[in-house]
Structures are given as C-alpha cells and as structure tokens.
Amino acid sequence: MNEAQDLFSLLRQSTDVDPRAIDAIKRTIAEGKDRELCRINALAFASKHGLDEERAIGAFLHAARVGLFDISWNVLCPGCGGVLDSNATLKTLQKDEYTCALCSEGYSPTLDEMVEVTFTVSPRVRKIAAHNPHELPLVEYFRQIYWASGVDLPEEDFAKTMEAFSLEDIELAPGEKAVLPVQLPSEFIIxxxxxxxxVKFIDVKGEPTRERRNLSLVFDREHVQNQTLEMQPGPLRISLENRTDTRVLPTVFIAGQELHDLLGKRRPFLTAKRLLTNQTFRDLYRTDTLDINQRLKITSLTFLFTDLRGSTELYERVGDLSAFDLVRVHFQVLHEIVASEAGAVVKTIGDAVMATFATPDRAIAAALRMRDAMRALNEKSGREDLLLKIGVHAGPCIAVSMNERQDYFGQTVNIASRVQNLANAQAIFATRAVVDDNLTADLLHRNALTPVPHxxxxxxxxxxxAVYTIP
Incomplete structure (x- = not known):
C-alpha cells in the first residue's frame, strides 16, 4: 500500500478536490469488497457517501489522473443495460452501430445514455478479482462485467435473484465440449x-413431449447465434463447444417477469455526455479525448454563448491595460460560474465564451448568475464597463476534435451563437427548447421570472x- 499512500498524498495536493471525497475513496479502496472497486458508478458512490455529485466526479477524475483508477468508457444496450463494448479511451469508440444479442437489436451509439464512464481501481493500488474477469464466478461475471453500472442490481443475494430466472449454466474452458441437459418449460427461453x-432464442409452446431433442451450439466469436427456434415443452440436450481462446459461460434464462424486473431497475450513472461537459475533465484530459476523425452523436446538449457588448469602446475608454484586467476578471468569473453549475467552457473567442451543460436548467442558472456577477462588478467600479450578452439553446449535436481540443459541431451550435447575437446588453435570450424544459421552468418560477417570447x-x-427574453 506504500504506492497507494504516495498517490493519495499526491491527490491531496490538488486543492480543488473535495477532502471528504478523497477520504471516502481511500476507505473504499482499503475496506471495500472487490466488486465495489470494479466499474464504480460515481453518482451512486456520491449518493452512498453523502457527497455532491460534481465533487465526487472531480475527485475520481483527479484520482484517475494520478493513477489510483482506470477509466472505462462502456457502450451500453439501452434495452437490457448490458455492456456491448468496453474502451479505455473514448478514441477507440469507432463503430457506427452496436448490436445487443440478448435484445436482438442494433443501436447507433449516442453519448447521452448509451456510453457510461466508470472507474476501476488500478492493480498497482489493489488487486481485485475483476482484474482477471475470466476467473470470476459466473454470477459475478454478469454482475461486474456484463451488466452496466446503471442497472440497479441487488447488493446481497444476487445469486438467488439470478436463480429465479436461470434454468441451467455451465463453464467451458477453451476447446472444451459439454452436454447440458435442460427440461424446457412453457416459456420463452434464452x-x-x-x-x-x-444467443439462441427458443419459443417453447404447445403440448409437452417426452421426446429427447438435441441442439448444438458452437461459440467461436465469428458466428453469433441469434435465431429463434420453436419447441414443445420437455427434455432438451444442448451440445456445447467452445472454439474461443477463453472460457465461455452459457446460461439458460427464462425470459419471464423475474428477468424483466431485474433489468427494469435502473439508477443514474455517469454518461459520456455529462463527463464531456465537466470542467475538471476538460482541464485534466484536454487533448486525449477524441480522435480527429471521430464524430460522436449527442441527442441533446445545452449551449451557452456570451459576449461583451462594446468591448472595443471599452479599450478606447479606459485604456488597454485596464480593459485587459477587466476582461480577464470577467473570464475568471464566468469560468467559475460555469464549473459550479456542472458545465464546461469549450473555448473563448475574443471576448466571447462558449460553454456546454448537460441540461438546460443548469445553463439558465449559470446565465442568471453571470448577469448578477457582471452587475456586481459594474457597481463596484461605478461604471457600466461589463455589458454581457447571453444566448442559450439546446438540441442535438456532434462531438468532434478540432484544433487539438474537444469541440462540438452542428445546427444547434449555430443557433445558440446567433441567439446570443440577438441579445442586447445584460440580456439573456433562450430558445423554446430551453424554456420549455421542466426544470428550467421551475427555476424561472422560483425566481419570479417570466420569459417574454419573440x-x-x-x-x-x-x-x-421562438426566442425568449429572460428579464
């Protein structure tokens, strides 16, 4: 543990990391069960330990940066919550479509809900069973490797939970053959x-039979079984052959209410979209997020653009040095507000800022605070030097890599920028996609603000x- 202690000492040198989060992480590494350190759901961790979500995410990012954790970007099936692909970096997420054999569906990946980000303790810090996943017991392989962190699996008695919908299972070593006898009930079998x-689907129906049927399945990674057979209830011998270079874990499920109940229990998890809009992530992982040729879809992201009105006149009026100091303070304040509202500054262009937020309400909360902060700075100086124009819009976009940094492209970005151009001094303009959001509406109502449409x-x-002025 000496290396771990050194890494924690290094982590504590980061002044913007919550000490309570560091303590919780340290306790978990020292005392937690192995499975608690595999693919950690940062949001569930925050809830369990009474931490602010953003502070917990920031702590895990810093901890990963110093070497305490490995980050995993997992492509998920939105149906069953299974992990379809696991990547050490977002750069290796290259497929246009992923297929879930269990659900027999294909999906075009989006960063909103189909890519989760998890943290697994580094083997340098503590060895856990999941570092050798092909040695995990079958039940733990499903829990720790197959199902994603957003599936709310029971902490205790998970084996009993699986027994409720599992008929048979077997472990086959590389090259091994076996026969698995099964008594088929009148159910849909997977x-x-x-x-x-x-996967092989068996629709079991009709009159029971005593006739012994045979089914042959070969596992070789090349020919994924996904056909549906019809059979009568009764005995079945499944001949299995493992032609892969690793063990396989064929399991016979009943696709009944117990399985659906298990997979229907979900909890929040850290999405790739949310992480890309996290300021700590952008600061720590500035250049190694996306490959230059990647184009990753986001279903909905909120963009906030700001600009200073009359900045040229400001430089003329107060001089270059004073104007530069004012603009620098303005950038610092905006940056702090964006980060505190769970957003991230994508870039600055002249006196303008482009920022992103996972949800519209956080962008509007930031906009209101920005306006108040500029008013406070103006009151302090006794002059109307900092006149901020703000535009907010939400919608689909594409995450890209441009000029050696992660950026965004699409009509949503264009509209957000042009909405900001409409705003006059100290005004906040937002589109219908923003003000119609339920959380945004609640926020405006609490602040006694009624958007004016144009x-x-x-x-x-x-x-x-439709563009709305927020008074």
Missing part, C-alpha cells in the same frame, strides 16, 4: 453466453424560431 455475446429570423435558418 440461451445466452455473455463473453462472446452469443418570433425571430436567424441567418442561415429557413424558418422563424
């Missing part, structure tokens, strides 16, 4: 293998759109 993601034309946009 023969699923979680290592190769192979129908406007934006350059490059064919139709007029």
């Amino acid at each position: 023969v699923f293998e979680p290592v190769t993601h192979s 129908e406007v034309s934006l350059r490059g946009i064919e139709r007029e759109i």
Whole structure:
C-alpha cells in the first residue's frame, strides 16, 4: 500500500478536490469488497457517501489522473443495460452501430445514455478479482462485467435473484465440449453466453413431449447465434463447444417477469455526455479525448454563448491595460460560474465564451448568475464597463476534435451563437427548447421570472424560431 499512500498524498495536493471525497475513496479502496472497486458508478458512490455529485466526479477524475483508477468508457444496450463494448479511451469508440444479442437489436451509439464512464481501481493500488474477469464466478461475471453500472442490481443475494430466472449454466474452458441437459418449460427461453455475446432464442409452446431433442451450439466469436427456434415443452440436450481462446459461460434464462424486473431497475450513472461537459475533465484530459476523425452523436446538449457588448469602446475608454484586467476578471468569473453549475467552457473567442451543460436548467442558472456577477462588478467600479450578452439553446449535436481540443459541431451550435447575437446588453435570450424544459421552468418560477417570447429570423435558418427574453 506504500504506492497507494504516495498517490493519495499526491491527490491531496490538488486543492480543488473535495477532502471528504478523497477520504471516502481511500476507505473504499482499503475496506471495500472487490466488486465495489470494479466499474464504480460515481453518482451512486456520491449518493452512498453523502457527497455532491460534481465533487465526487472531480475527485475520481483527479484520482484517475494520478493513477489510483482506470477509466472505462462502456457502450451500453439501452434495452437490457448490458455492456456491448468496453474502451479505455473514448478514441477507440469507432463503430457506427452496436448490436445487443440478448435484445436482438442494433443501436447507433449516442453519448447521452448509451456510453457510461466508470472507474476501476488500478492493480498497482489493489488487486481485485475483476482484474482477471475470466476467473470470476459466473454470477459475478454478469454482475461486474456484463451488466452496466446503471442497472440497479441487488447488493446481497444476487445469486438467488439470478436463480429465479436461470434454468441451467455451465463453464467451458477453451476447446472444451459439454452436454447440458435442460427440461424446457412453457416459456420463452434464452440461451445466452455473455463473453462472446452469443444467443439462441427458443419459443417453447404447445403440448409437452417426452421426446429427447438435441441442439448444438458452437461459440467461436465469428458466428453469433441469434435465431429463434420453436419447441414443445420437455427434455432438451444442448451440445456445447467452445472454439474461443477463453472460457465461455452459457446460461439458460427464462425470459419471464423475474428477468424483466431485474433489468427494469435502473439508477443514474455517469454518461459520456455529462463527463464531456465537466470542467475538471476538460482541464485534466484536454487533448486525449477524441480522435480527429471521430464524430460522436449527442441527442441533446445545452449551449451557452456570451459576449461583451462594446468591448472595443471599452479599450478606447479606459485604456488597454485596464480593459485587459477587466476582461480577464470577467473570464475568471464566468469560468467559475460555469464549473459550479456542472458545465464546461469549450473555448473563448475574443471576448466571447462558449460553454456546454448537460441540461438546460443548469445553463439558465449559470446565465442568471453571470448577469448578477457582471452587475456586481459594474457597481463596484461605478461604471457600466461589463455589458454581457447571453444566448442559450439546446438540441442535438456532434462531438468532434478540432484544433487539438474537444469541440462540438452542428445546427444547434449555430443557433445558440446567433441567439446570443440577438441579445442586447445584460440580456439573456433562450430558445423554446430551453424554456420549455421542466426544470428550467421551475427555476424561472422560483425566481419570479417570466420569459417574454419573440418570433425571430436567424441567418442561415429557413424558418422563424421562438426566442425568449429572460428579464
């Protein structure tokens, strides 16, 4: 543990890491069960230890940066919550479509809910069973490797939970053959293998039979079984052959209420979208997020643009040195507000800021605080030097790598920028996609603010759109 102590000492040198989060992480590494240190769900960890989510995420990011944890970007099936692919970096997420054999569905990956980010303790710090996943017991392989951190699996008696919908299971070493006898009930049966993601569906119905039927399944990673057979209830001999270079874990499930109940229990998890809009992540992992040729979809992201009105006149009026100091303070304040509202500054362009937020309400909360902060700075100086224009819009976009940093592209970005251009001094303009959000509406109601609608034309946009002034 000497190396771990050194890494924790290094972690504590980061002044912006919550000491309570560090203590909770240290206790978990020292005392937690192995499975508690595999693919940690940072949001569930925060809830369990009474931590602020953003502070917990920041602590895990710093801890990963110093070497306490390995980060995993896992592509998920939105249906069953299974992990379809696991990546050490987002750069290796390259497929246009992923197929879930268990659900027999294909999905185009989005960073909103289909990519989770988890943290596993480094083997340098503590060895856990999941560092050798092919040695895990079958039940633990499903718990720790196959199902994602957003599936709310029971902490205790998970084996009994699986027994409720499992008929048979077996472990096959590389090259091994076996026969698995099964008594088929009148149910929909799934023969699923979680290592190769192979599946065979059996629709069992009709009159029971005593005739012994045979089914042959070969696991070789090349031919994923996904056909549906119809059979009568009764005995079945499943001949299994493992042609892979690792063990396989074929399991016979009953696709009944027990399985659906298990997979239907979900909990929040750290999505790739949320992490990309985290300021700590952008600061620590500035250049190694996306490959230059990647184009990753986000279903909905909120963009906030700001600009200073009359900045040229400001430099003329107070001089270059004083104006530079004012603008620098303005950037510092905006940066702090964005980070505290769980957003991230993507870039600055001249006197303008482009920031992203996972949800519209956090962007509006930031905008209101920005406006108040600029007013306070102006009152302190006795002059109206910092006149901030703010525009907010939400919608789909693409995450890209541009100019050696992670950026965003798409019409949503263009609209957000042009909405900001409409704003006058100290004004906040937002689109309908923002003000119609339930959490945003609650926030505005609590602040006794009623958005005023306008129908406007934006350059490059064919139709007029509704833009709201937030007084």
